[in-house]
Amino acid sequence: MQFCSYCRKHPKDVLTEDIFAYLHALLAKQSLSEAHIRGIQQSLLFYFKGIRKSCPDLRFPRMKRSLRLPEVLSESEVLALCQVLKNPKHRLLLQLAYSSGLRVSEVVQLRFSQIDFDRKVIRIKQAKGKKDRVGLLANSLSQDLSQYKNLLRMYEQLQSSRIRTAKERPADWIFPGQKGTQHLSIRTAERIFEIAKERCGITKPVSFHSLRHAFATHLLEQGTDVRVIQALLGHESLRTTQIYTKVAKRQLERVKSPLDRILGDF
Secondary structure: OHHHHHHOOOHHHOOHHHHHHHHHHHHHHOOOOHHHHHHHHHHHHHHHHHHOOOOOOOOOOOOOOOOOOOOOOOHHHHHHHHHOOOOHHHHHHHHHHHHHOOOHHHHHOOEHHHEEOOOOEEEEEEEOOOEEEEEEOOHHHHHHHHHHHHHHHHHHHHOHHHOOOHHHOHHHEOOEOOOOOOEOOHHHHHHHHHHHHHHHOOOOOOOOOHHHHHHHHHHHHOOOOHHHHHHHHOOOOHHHHHHHHHOOHHHHHOOOOHHHHHHHOO
16 A cells, blocks of 8 residues: 555556665665565565566565674673662563573563572573573572562462462562563563663663673673573574674784784884
8 A cells, every 4th residue: 555655556557667666765765674675575576476467577686684793781781780770570680681691582481480490590491483492590590589489479478369370370470560460571671671771871772682692792701612602592593693703802802903012112
């Protein structure tokens, strides 16, 4: 409908030139991502070539994907983000996400049954790509998690008259929502991060997902093998993990600026 409104033609009268003119007009007026543009192109190809069997010469040039390096939080910034939050639930949310490299969708859906305190691991079930994996449980969080679990059980006892089934107990979720029958929402978790970021005065363009980037980058800077990091993050391709080698401080520290060398001679 948007396309037809632009070219003011019935679909049967549309020419290949009209389609390219429409795309150029979109690019001129809006800042669209490569994925958005490809989606529009595939929709037009499907309709005019697949459905209407018109515009047989319609072809789009292959778009080169842009490489954007992740913005990385420093270790001191991660520490500040966690310490600025006084609510133990909110603080633990950020700590778990960073210490295990979890996606926001993974951390809000965590259950205590997924935590193996003896082996110090977290079992992430059916993550992105419908795959299970094992993540790290930081030694420093084991005691905090145990104490937090006891607090939730006390809350459960106080609210027992409102809970109908064992399946709906607040203690099933590590981070229950306000009603207790569902886990914390992704949007709420993201808002908690934004509040912490504002309080710390961090101006970098970072989001909740930046904690996962920081986890991978800091492990790499500590000398952890990139294939181990790949397994912890659940990346199918090693190429996805290797992007962190481009932002790891340890890699950059090995290179000396030519200005330092020149000034050092005087």
